[in-house]
Amino acid sequence: MDGIEFRIRKTLTGRGGRFPFRAAGRFAHGRVSGFAGPSGSGKTTLLRTLAGLEKPDAGEISFGGETWFSSGNRRSVPAWKRSAGLVFQDYALFPHLSVLGNARFGAVDREAAEEALELVGLADLRSRRPRELSGGQRQRAALARALAARPRVLLLDEPFSALDEELRARLADELGNLLARIGITAVLVSHLRSDLERLCSSVATAAEAERLFDEAPPARESRSSIPLRIVEAKSLYVG
Amino acid sequence: MVEAAPLLVSARLAAAVTAILLVVCPPLVRIRLSTNSPWAALAESITVLPMVLPPTVVGFYFLAGLSPTAPAGRFLDERFGLRLLFSFPGLVLAGCVVCFPFMYQSLKTAMLSLDPRLLETSYTLGKGRTETFFRVILPNILPGILGGTILTFAHAIGEFGVVLMVGGAIGGETKTASIALFEAVESFDYPSAHAYAAVLLATSLAGVALMNLLQRDGRRLP
Numbered sequence: 001m002d003g004i005e006f007r008i009r010k011t012l013t014g015r016g017g018r019f020p021f022r023a024a025g026r027f028a029h030g031r032v033s034g035f036a037g038p039s040g041s042g043k044t045t046l047l048r049t050l051a052g053l054e055k056p057d058a059g060e061i062s063f064g065g066e067t068w069f070s071s072g073n074r075r076s077v078p079a080w081k082r083s084a085g086l087v088f089q090d091y092a093l094f095p096h097l098s099v100l101g102n103a104r105f106g107a108v109d110r111e112a113a114e115e116a117l118e119l120v121g122l123a124d125l126r127s128r129r130p131r132e133l134s135g136g137q138r139q140r141a142a143l144a145r146a147l148a149a150r151p152r153v154l155l156l157d158e159p160f161s162a163l164d165e166e167l168r169a170r171l172a173d174e175l176g177n178l179l180a181r182i183g184i185t186a187v188l189v190s191h192l193r194s195d196l197e198r199l200c201s202s203v204a205t206a207a208e209a210e211r212l213f214d215e216a217p218p219a220r221e222s223r224s225s226i227p228l229r230i231v232e233a234k235s236l237y238v239g
Numbered sequence: 240m241v242e243a244a245p246l247l248v249s250a251r252l253a254a255a256v257t258a259i260l261l262v263v264c265p266p267l268v269r270i271r272l273s274t275n276s277p278w279a280a281l282a283e284s285i286t287v288l289p290m291v292l293p294p295t296v297v298g299f300y301f302l303a304g305l306s307p308t309a310p311a312g313r314f315l316d317e318r319f320g321l322r323l324l325f326s327f328p329g330l331v332l333a334g335c336v337v338c339f340p341f342m343y344q345s346l347k348t349a350m351l352s353l354d355p356r357l358l359e360t361s362y363t364l365g366k367g368r369t370e371t372f373f374r375v376i377l378p379n380i381l382p383g384i385l386g387g388t389i390l391t392f393a394h395a396i397g398e399f400g401v402v403l404m405v406g407g408a409i410g411g412e413t414k415t416a417s418i419a420l421f422e423a424v425e426s427f428d429y430p431s432a433h434a435y436a437a438v439l440l441a442t443s444l445a446g447v448a449l450m451n452l453l454q455r456d457g458r459r460l461p
Contacts, residue, residue, distance in 0.1 A: 048359075051359075051363050052362070052363075053359050053362065053363070078362070078367070079359070079362035079363050080362045080363075080364075080365050080366055080367045081365075082363075083365065084363060085363055085364070086359070086360070086363040088356050088359075088360065090356075092354060092356035092357055092359070092360045094357060094360075094375065094379075095379065096378045096379055105361070105364055105366075105374070106361075106364025106365050106366065145360075145364070146363075146364070149364045149365055151363075
């Protein structure tokens with residue numbers, strides 16, 4: 001079974017106090033998937049958990065049959081061994097490095113970095129510092145940095161929230177084309193379902209993921225990722 | 240008469256204090272930033288005290304605590320044969336306490352201004368903790384480290400009250416340039432006083448100017 005499979009539970013603290021975040025589902029291999037939900041519904045937590053920056057209280061995460069997290073087996077692969085690139089909402093570019101320096105940070109070699117910059121159309125700005133870039137250019141620089149590391153999965157958190165309306169529409173199309181061309185497994189998270197539908201082959205919602213968690217049998221007694229396969233319900237995918 | 244000895248004592252003192260604090264402060268900052276304990280906050284406020292207390296107060300407690308009749312002083316003397324009062328090592332210890340907040344706060348401010356997402360991005364790009372420290376944390380807090388170093392060094396050079404009370408102005412051992420300046424004035428030796436004062440002024444100015452030059456980051460108010 002390819003792609004990312006997950007079934008996680010985590011107590012989050014939001015504006016209204018503590019609440020349980022529960023989600024299960026599968027993001028298909030080599031496709032661009034979307035995950036939509038209102039703010040405070042745990043979207044960012046889901047991405048951070050998939051990337052390995054946070055641990056769920058309980059549950060399982062696997063990628064391409066490889067276990068990334070399993071509370072039953074007490075296993076958690078650290079973020080730096082998952083090869084899951086995460087592009088933060090505000091991009092988090094390294095301020096002390098140039099655009100090329102950022103792209104080379106996790107790149108296998110210089111060519112990979114140059115190639116990634118070429119791909120996002122930033123080759124001419126390679127020696128600029130992040131603070132000398134516009135919002136759209138920053139996003140592309142962050143994307144190039146993530147792609148240059150040749151990740152197996154690309155996770156994008158609210159990729160358009162920092163951009164104005166006009167740029168938003170243009171970059172959404174660009175990004176959709178780009179991701180489809182590379183054929184990478186990608187997950188995009190947004191509070192706007194419309195943003196996701198433009199460029200994702202399928203869109204799941206936080207509510208659907210929660211229902212899947214509740215419908216599936218508890219994974220606690222399991223020592224493998226088998227229950228996740230049961231979870232693979234058609235309802236999660238649109239189109 | 241102008242002597243080189245007080246200038247050398249000052250330089251040695253400042254170098255020793257700065258070097259010790261550069262080693263001691265980073266782990267303490269790390270511990271402090273990884274806990275939310277009220278005790279840590281309380282302990283931290285004690286270390287800030289030398290910044291707000293008159294130096295003579297700090298010096299007096301050193302005298303009272305380290306004298307051979309006080310428990311701490313007696314313990315150090317009997318157990319390790321250490322007599323810290325009126326000696327260079329004692330001066331270094333007092334200097335470390337007085338200068339601690341300058342180094343510590345500089346490092347802490349630098350760490351706090353670091354966006355944690357930069358570290359997380361580094362992890363997702365396949366870099367572990369060690370590589371992330373050297374490639375992300377260190378370059379981004381370097382201006383803070385340099386600023387703390389310069390500030391600590393300059394403050395240690397200029398310390399007067401504590402140094403006078405704990406060190407006792409013994410020539411070649413604990414008489415620093417700032418004390419030599421004071422003594423020169425007391426004995427109406429203004430040419431020497433001018434010489435010491437000029438050296439201290441030039442050192443401090445050079446330090447602060449260097450710090451400001453290093454911390455320029457190209458930001459301007461519109």
